Amino acid sequence: MRKVGIIYNDIKPVARRIAMELQETLSASGWDVRVATGVGGILGYSRPDSPVCHTPIDKLAPDGFDQHMALAIVLGGDGTVLAAFRQVAPYGIPLLTVNTGHMGFLTETYVNQLPAAIEQALAGECKIEERAMLLVKVLRNEHIWWEALCLNEMVLHREPLTCMCHFEVTIGRHSPVDIAADGVIIATPTGSTAYCMSAGGAVITPEVPVLQLMPICPHSLASRALVFAETETVNIFPATPNQLVMVVDGNAGCYVLPEDQVRVERSPYSARFIRLQPPEFFRILREKLGWGLPHIAKPTSVELP
Structure with missing residues (x-):
């Protein structure tokens, strides 16, 4: 059966x-x-x-x-x-x-x-559309303290009533960078239309095999969204004495202490959507977010007094 x-x-x-x-x-x-x-x-x-x-x-x-x-x-x-x-x-x-x-x-x-x-x-x-998911881990003394799958984004940010934070971020083999901000977002293409978009990040079509790093309210004109290959692993070290909060997909999270490490990478599992018609991402952007709608037409002629 x-x-x-x-x-x-x-x-x-x-x-x-x-x-x-x-x-x-x-x-x-x-x-x-x-x-x-x-x-x-x-x-x-x-x-x-x-x-x-x-x-x-x-x-x-x-x-x-x-x-x-x-x-x-x-x-x-x-x-x-x-x-x-x-x-x-x-x-x-x-x-x-x-x-x-x-x-x-x-x-x-x-x-x-x-x-x-x-x-x-x-x-x-129907068609099956596969979307990338993230595997998020919090490591403490090299042991997994917390883990989760997410489809949209991982957000690591300061607690309310605390000051701006510093984050040491390493992407793959590249040199670490220091980001001074209220928080950082690591988003999939699916998540690029969620919190990441609200924070000023780029909208990425789902089939592009990339991830996006987006600082939240950065204290630098040079700190902007960064798009990189989904094959790269991201390691984030809280370069701050304050306790941080991590939220995954907006409904799950944990506290991150100064000695912890957050690791984000492409999950081996994908989100498999059933599509009843060929996926058309721009149509969804228009219907749900109003993207690309024509402006109100200007009058063809103006009568002078």
Whole structure:
């Protein structure tokens, strides 16, 4: 019996209702259906009294989700999609992402198009688009203190009410650089339209095999976004006496102490999106962010008084 998964946002009643209805429909059609929420992909935040708060990346998959699953359907917004990929990426499960949220930048279809979308996906009439993910580790005395997969970005920044920080950053074999800023972002092409874009970084099309380093509010005119090959490993050393905060994809993170090291590299796992039509990145930029829309036309003639 072929197996299919459903991951939904359990705080959205519409997502919960559709998940239950979909489970019944697919089971009646002969599918082995496994259902889970996206909560397992939200890794949580460390606290001073609990500095380690994470689950190893290969232990996040819900029960029954494995390499034998044909696909999984995600019901939620972008946050649910990010959490779902952390849960299933190690098994290479492709996701059909359905928007029940607001912007839905990472989603492929909408609830009112769901029956036709599922029929098309289950029939194999679709494409699989692979997006790069990052493997983020916090090392303390060369031991892994915290780790996570992320699809958008890793952000390392100062705590509130503390001063500007210094970061010693080494990219691959290149000489280390010192960045004075409120924080630094390491983003994938997918994440270039998220926090990195808000901080002034470049928008990068998904198929370009690069990563981006973006300082947050740098204290130098020379500190600007840097784009480099995704094969390079990034090591960040906090050159500051203050405790820092690291956040991954906006919903998971930990404290980073002055003696810690943050290592970011391209993950061996990819996010596999089910595309019902050939991906068209510029169309998404126009629809979701208003990029490239024509300006209001000027009048062809002006009547003088």
